[in-house]
Amino acid sequence: MMFNRLNNLLFGSLRKQLMVGMVLVISLMMGLFVWGMISRQQDEEIKSHTLQVSALAESTATSSAVWVASRDYSGLQEIVLGIAHYPQLNYIIVLDLHGQVLAHNDSSKIGLYLTDMPQKNEQTVVNRTSNLVEAISPISLSGQQVGWVRLGINRGHFQEEIALIRRDGLVLTLIGIVLSVLAAFFAGRILTRRLSAIQQVADRVEAGQSLARVALVGEDEAARLAKQFNRMLDSLSQREVAIKESEERFRSIFEHSSSVMLLIDPSSGKIVEGNAAAISYYGYAREHLTSLTINEINTLPAEQVAEERQRALHEERNYFIFQHRLALGEIRDVEVYSTPIESGGRRLLFSIVHDVTQRKLAEIALRKSEGKLNAVLQTMVDGLVTIDTAGVITFANQAAQNILSISKEAISGKYFQSQEFRQVGENGAPFPQEQLPLAIALREQREVSNVVHAIVTPDNKFKWLSVNAAPLFDEDGNLAGGIATFIDITERKKTEEEIRANEERMRIFFDNVPLGIFSSTREGKLVYVNPALPKMLGYESQEDLVEVVNRTSVAETLYVDPPLRQELMQELDKDYSHWKTIENRYFCKDGQIIDAIVSIGERQDSITGETIFDGIVTDITERKKLEEVQNFLAKTTSVHLGESFLKIWLAICRRVWACSMSVLIVSKAMV
């Protein structure tokens, strides 16, 4: 308060400032000048005094040395009294080394002691009092100190001279200040007369006369200032119009926007204004809405809402998710964008409110869906891997990790063509990288199915996979990556290998066994014959036999007694689990007839379901001939011997048949 009053008194107007400035400059310069002069005078005087005092002390010490050394105190006193007439000399004392006064201009002091004797054997000059300079000089004779001289010079007259100079300087300074004040006053009056015209216009503009302008002629600084001032007023007017237009634009946008907009006082939270959309959205009348605070709409605690407002005010944050309560009590999720604006000279928060309730519901549904999908992906038996366009693995489900015997951390973020994943083809050679299903899917943007290759697991085992891959596209149809599903076919591959081996063994057996083996349909068409059968029947090859027989049927082509086959089938139909063994007679290709024992069984084809008859043919033509010979001989020699031979032969045939049947059953089962 005090400072303000003093400030106003000294600097309240340009004229006062000018006067104060002049006073400061003059007083400073004069003060420095007087101070400098006095200081210099003092320095010179002190230097002169010091020299005088030093010289006098040294001279006295020199002249008194002999007297001190000789203890001629009367002569010493004469010397001292001779010097005592020196102008301004206050005292002169000659002392011995113990401080005893040997001679003094005041003879009553002789014999006394001075208590403050110097410690060093050297000349010193000190200001003993404000008006007294003292010089102390050692008295030496032939380098041996024998005493001291102390003399004091009064410089009171000099102080008086200095005081006089100071007084004169002060008077001159005051005169200078007075003159400078007068000069500043008149100069200020001349200078500020034209400035006051500008001031008056400024006052009128402030009072609302925005079109008022300064009319100063001339080219001096005031006139130039007036022109610049007028230009500034013009600029301000234009800016004011622009601001008004801007405010109107804002007002229009605010009012007509379909978005919910609010103006909120950041300190109290009071809703200063809401647009038509806000009134419609919240369901309050305009007057009611502007009587509320945002705390009554926002479901968060008032303190938290106030904190968020301050964050928005300080532009630390401008995006918020709140829940707002509508007039009817319905709670809605809203997204709020708040930014501080200046309006009517105060700061307000301009908030745009978007209802995101539906979006949030959709998000929840999406999250649920994603959860399900994720559950499916994680629980499906097939392995599933996705990659981005760069080939980096972005997802691998649990089955993929299990099949590949690799952890999620070890697979995620890796390139699917990484060296860590060693793929091997069915031929045992490394699988070409460019032929990997995902590589094809990415490169050619097409689906790839049932590609089989192995991947070498970390424990160096082959995992055989059957892989499908397809490209993934984003919503714009651009390639976004790829997806691959795969199953572990290692066990299947193993089984197939075993079957293949068994079949090969059976083929070798069938090709080399000396019995004819065939398979035929119910209609009598040959499905299979082994190499021994055409050989047995005189055909050139298996194909030749099949081709000839299948022109008609087995019964018609080969059977000597065609109806026998029908009877045989009927018996087998009755009990298809047991094979039938009969003797039969067959036509060879050349028309000859052979005797054979045929064992036939019935079965269903595992693929077609068709009834198939498998048979084993043993050529017994020679045996029959032999039997005939035996019969002939038996008739003539021993019937018993023939019977025994027949029994042995039949036993052999039964064993061959049993063996063939077991092989056939195994082979069929494998098929």
Add this chain to the structure above:
Amino acid sequence: MFRLISLCYLFIAFALAACEQQPTDKPLQYSNAPTGTQTPVNRLVPHPLYNPQKLSETFQPLVDYLNRQVPAANLQLETSRDYQAFEKKFRAREGEFLMPNPWQTLEAQKVGYHVISMWGDAADFKGIFIVRKDSGIKVPADLKGKVVSYPSPTALAAAIMPQYFLHKNGIDINKDIQNNYVGSQESSIMNVYLGQSIAGATWQPPWRLFQKGHPAEAAQLKVIWETPSLINNSVMVREDVPQAIRDGVRQALLDLPTTPEGRKILDRMETARFHAADDASYEIVRDYIKRFEKEVRLVERK
């Protein structure tokens, strides 16, 4: 900001104007007693054979040496402005140790001083006359009507013996010449150099010192006559000085030629050595003085 700075400036300016550094008043403090304890000193007072400055230069090393050799002595050199001042001192029994000339030795004995040593060879104690080389003086008779300078009427070698020499050579020193007693040996020589006197009486040690100290001036002077020798100066001690100190100082003086430092001190004093001596050694001086006073003049005006 400008306004604040201006206000501060005004405040500081007025504050500075009101201030001036004042020295602290420290008036002189007198007391009736010295501030510390003082060790008693024994003053060694040589007779003023040189001016006090030269005397101090010459004898201070001896005093320092004796203080080192006999710490209990605590000697302090004291000069004298002239012979009269010196004689006044010892007659007032000021000074525990004296280094007087032979005549003063006799005088000091009267007030309680005793000889402990002789200072220099006896043969070296003889007076000399100095004249300017261009003075034209050839025989003592040439001095008649002229001014002759001496240090003091009581100076044995530099006044009494030269005057007795002139007396023996037919000069009535009270009538034929004007005797000018100038206070010191050097002054006696300088008077000759400056033409204030035609001849100056002194003795060998001061003359040798003058030649060293003033070679240019000495080059214009010469020794024209020498007196016969007598006995040299003495070292005396006051009777109340403790025997131990007295013996210590005496022995230290006699031992001076035995050390390089001692010989250096002796050289500075233009002295060969100190000899053992006592009061009786100076009886010849008493006889000499008697003759002188009888034939020439009284040594001192009563």
